[in-house]
Amino acid sequence: METKVRVTGLWKRYGANEALRGVDFTLQAGEIFGLLGPNGAGKTTTLECVLGLREPDAGNVEICGLDARRFPREVKRKLGAALQSTALQDKITPREALDLFGAFYSEPEPTLRLLERFDLVAKADAAFETLSGGQRQRLALALAFVHRPEVVILDEPSTGLDPQARHELHAEIRRMKHDGYTVLLSTHQLDEAAALCDRVAIIDQGRIVATGTPHELVSTAAGGQAVRFTASQLIDPAALTRLPGLRALRCEGLSGYFETDEAAPVVTALLALLAAQGATLWELEVKRSSLEDVFLKLTRPDNKSVNLPV
Amino acid sequence: MNGLREHLGQSLRLHFRNRMALLYGYLFPLIFLVAFWVLYRHEKIPLIRHMGELLTVSVLGGACFGLPTTLVSERERGVWRRYRLTPLPTWAFVVSTALARYVIILSAGALQLGLALSLGMPLPAHPLDLWVAFTVVSFAFIGLGLVLAMMADNVPAVQALGQCIFLPMLIIGGVAVQLASLPTWAQHVSAFFPGRYAVEALQACVSGGGLGSIGFCLLALALIGVAGCSAGAKLFRWDAAQRFAASSGKLWLVPVLGAWLAVGLLAEVRDRIAVSIDGATVAAPVPVMPAPAPLPPWMKITAKDVAALDFRVPSDGGVVSPFAGPEEEASDYTKDEVEAVRQGLLTWRPGLEGDDVQRVRNLVCVAAVPDSIQHPVERYLPPVVLSHLQEIYPKDKLIKILTWIVLHPEDDNVIDSIADLGVQGSAGDPAVVRERSYLYSLKFILRITGRIDR
Numbered sequence: 001m002e003t004k005v006r007v008t009g010l011w012k013r014y015g016a017n018e019a020l021r022g023v024d025f026t027l028q029a030g031e032i033f034g035l036l037g038p039n040g041a042g043k044t045t046t047l048e049c050v051l052g053l054r055e056p057d058a059g060n061v062e063i064c065g066l067d068a069r070r071f072p073r074e075v076k077r078k079l080g081a082a083l084q085s086t087a088l089q090d091k092i093t094p095r096e097a098l099d100l101f102g103a104f105y106s107e108p109e110p111t112l113r114l115l116e117r118f119d120l121v122a123k124a125d126a127a128f129e130t131l132s133g134g135q136r137q138r139l140a141l142a143l144a145f146v147h148r149p150e151v152v153i154l155d156e157p158s159t160g161l162d163p164q165a166r167h168e169l170h171a172e173i174r175r176m177k178h179d180g181y182t183v184l185l186s187t188h189q190l191d192e193a194a195a196l197c198d199r200v201a202i203i204d205q206g207r208i209v210a211t212g213t214p215h216e217l218v219s220t221a222a223g224g225q226a227v228r229f230t231a232s233q234l235i236d237p238a239a240l241t242r243l244p245g246l247r248a249l250r251c252e253g254l255s256g257y258f259e260t261d262e263a264a265p266v267v268t269a270l271l272a273l274l275a276a277q278g279a280t281l282w283e284l285e286v287k288r289s290s291l292e293d294v295f296l297k298l299t300r301p302d303n304k305s306v307n308l309p310v
Numbered sequence: 311m312n313g314l315r316e317h318l319g320q321s322l323r324l325h326f327r328n329r330m331a332l333l334y335g336y337l338f339p340l341i342f343l344v345a346f347w348v349l350y351r352h353e354k355i356p357l358i359r360h361m362g363e364l365l366t367v368s369v370l371g372g373a374c375f376g377l378p379t380t381l382v383s384e385r386e387r388g389v390w391r392r393y394r395l396t397p398l399p400t401w402a403f404v405v406s407t408a409l410a411r412y413v414i415i416l417s418a419g420a421l422q423l424g425l426a427l428s429l430g431m432p433l434p435a436h437p438l439d440l441w442v443a444f445t446v447v448s449f450a451f452i453g454l455g456l457v458l459a460m461m462a463d464n465v466p467a468v469q470a471l472g473q474c475i476f477l478p479m480l481i482i483g484g485v486a487v488q489l490a491s492l493p494t495w496a497q498h499v500s501a502f503f504p505g506r507y508a509v510e511a512l513q514a515c516v517s518g519g520g521l522g523s524i525g526f527c528l529l530a531l532a533l534i535g536v537a538g539c540s541a542g543a544k545l546f547r548w549d550a551a552q553r554f555a556a557s558s559g560k561l562w563l564v565p566v567l568g569a570w571l572a573v574g575l576l577a578e579v580r581d582r583i584a585v586s587i588d589g590a591t592v593a594a595p596v597p598v599m600p601a602p603a604p605l606p607p608w609m610k611i612t613a614k615d616v617a618a619l620d621f622r623v624p625s626d627g628g629v630v631s632p633f634a635g636p637e638e639e640a641s642d643y644t645k646d647e648v649e650a651v652r653q654g655l656l657t658w659r660p661g662l663e664g665d666d667v668q669r670v671r672n673l674v675c676v677a678a679v680p681d682s683i684q685h686p687v688e689r690y691l692p693p694v695v696l697s698h699l700q701e702i703y704p705k706d707k708l709i710k711i712l713t714w715i716v717l718h719p720e721d722d723n724v725i726d727s728i729a730d731l732g733v734q735g736s737a738g739d740p741a742v743v744r745e746r747s748y749l750y751s752l753k754f755i756l757r758i759t760g761r762i763d764r
Binding site: 051073074076079081083087089092099100104 | 312313315316317320323324327328384387388389391392394395396397398399548549
């Protein structure tokens with residue numbers, strides 16, 4: 001399968017702060033690749049380096065086989081992007097914006113076709129300042145497709161959207177995959193990544209800490225089952241750690257969280273421990289680990305923290 | 311090119327949809343013009359002596375406030391980040407932005423000129439030259455505007471930086487306050503500001519000698535414009551997150567300041583600092599003449615010399631050197647000719663070129679020649695000439711020059727025809743013109759000094 005994006009050894013410093021510390025990943029043709037990470041992890045900086053908005057201190061970016069530093073203009077013709085912080089002039093209309101950006105390329109998509117595809121015909125001549133958040137996001141996507149790019153980059157595309165607009169956006173991103181586009185998106189919304197992405201890279205403190213399909217990440221990084229409970233009185237954490245097959249224990253007040261390969265024997269042991277200490281079980285939740293658990297596990301500043309996951 | 315053209319067109323469309331931009335770009339220059347019109351209402355020809363200043367203020371406002379405000383606010387919104395994702399090169403965006411601003415400034419200038427014409431100002435003496443000079447002035451200030459836009463991190467910073475340029479240029483840069491009324495040190499300082507050259511260049515095309523007389527100004531403005539535009543392109547910042555203080559290209563400010571410095575030093579070396587006409591009553595800047603060294607001899611005329619003149623002159627109602635009284639009105643036939651001369655004097659080359667004595671002598675000939683040939687307008691032109699002289703020269707200086715002419719009637723050259731002012735006929739004998747010039751100079755002194763009351 002053709003590699004559309006290859007990022008190797010990307011480093012970026014802002015003064016003393018190392019925003020990226022050797023980021024590597026590749027995108028194959030036709031896949032949706034998610035860059036998942038908490039705020040400040042380096043997602044946007046990575047995308048900006050790929051797009052040519054920032055100059056990395058080290059590392060390489062290759063788009064469709066072209067070195068982005070050596071062939072910036074050619075690379076820009078291959079990329080379409082919807083940035084997190086893009087706004088247009090208040091008085092420009094979607095039709096004018098599409099005409100304008102189309103004029104920057106040699107073979108632009110017809111404006112009317114883009115307006116129809118992104119459901120903007122009714123607002124084609126409305127000022128940008130009058131558009132809703134969802135309409136603005138659709139216009140940003142339309143601008144990304146104005147020159148039929150090979151790779152589409154979306155930086156936190158659902159930020160600030162209401163549930164309906166978010167649902168429409170997800171449908172549009174799935175359509176991109178159906179139409180054969182390669183999509184690189186950044187998000188901090190785990191359900192979005194799980195629902196849309198073929199593969200995910202979790203980025204934390206400027207480096208990729210895990211890469212794979214959402215299923216692979218869940219089964220390899222977290223695995224097993226997660227157990228949350230609340231007792232009627234404080235339980236000694238030292239006693240809990242002696243329970244068989246228990247790991248990643250965290251306690252906060254009356255509540256606790258742990259992971260295990262097989263929940264049933266551990267829960268039985270937990271109930272016995274509570275009874276021995278004169279406590280009763282108020283709440284118990286057992287579930288398979290999710291991408292969220294993987295994310296929290298990998299991006300927690302201190303994995304040994306005894307705080308419950310938020 | 312398609313992208314550049316589309317961006318240019320879109321920039322203009324957006325400008326004309328922005329009410330605040332229209333207010334600042336068009337209404338304010340017109341308010342300025344009306345204010346000048348009211349302020350200088352006593353002048354016989356409205357506004358013509360101030361168009362250089364008014365047009366300069368319009369260009370300065372549009373280029374050093376309008377351009378960077380638009381650019382920085384779009385950068386803050388992220389519009390320019392989005393542009394950067396396209397394959398259009400930086401220079402194309404810079405050129406289209408500068409061109410759009412030029413069109414906006416040009417239309418504002420044309421509107422201002424149109425209003426001035428409707429208020430009674432005659433057509434500029436050199437319209438095509440005016441367009442060329444306006445373009446060069448715009449180029450210089452748009453370069454400055456680009457640099458300001460790259461230095462300012464946000465819109466309030468544009469206002470602060472713009473005022474740092476705007477106010478000194480207005481007050482001691484020769485733009486809003488006449489150079490002649492400034493102290494000598496300020497005249498030296500003004501030579502380092504482009505505003506002075508902008509006013510001189512534009513004014514010369516409205517009521518002076520046109521492009522031929524403003525070579526130095528055009529050179530100075532072009533140099534400042536090239537430095538500004540080059541630095542603006544090199545310092546270009548797409549992203550509001552890039553702060554000027556942290557940018558690596560700050561050294562590009564050196565050629566910008568260097569251009570101002572070079573122009574000022576060149577003016578100093580070429581002795582272009584002193585203004586040729588001084589005094590608060592002088593309204594219009596005229597091309598600065600090199601200061602003669604040593605002092606011209608007429609400056610040594612004293613009050614004693616004036617008092618010693620022989621003021622026995624023919625009667626104002628006589629055949630020789632007639633002089634219409636303040637209540638006398640020209641006939642319908644001659645009225646138009648007199649008015650044509652009054653208008654024509656504003657741009658009449660012999661009245662603008664040469665040293666002061668020669669210029670005054672030429673202007674006195676405008677009264678002397680019709681008298682020599684007994685033209686019907688002969689008695690009505692002397693008051694026109696006197697009024698013109700009093701407008702462009704301060705009293706003391708004019709008295710000294712006229713006295714010099716009376717004492718040296720045979721010096722310099724005289725004009726024997728003013729057909730180019732619409733008065734046909736030639737005096738033929740220069741001696742007659744010199745004699746009548748002598749008489750009219752005396753009559754002018756009598757009136758200026760109040761020895762007679764008309």
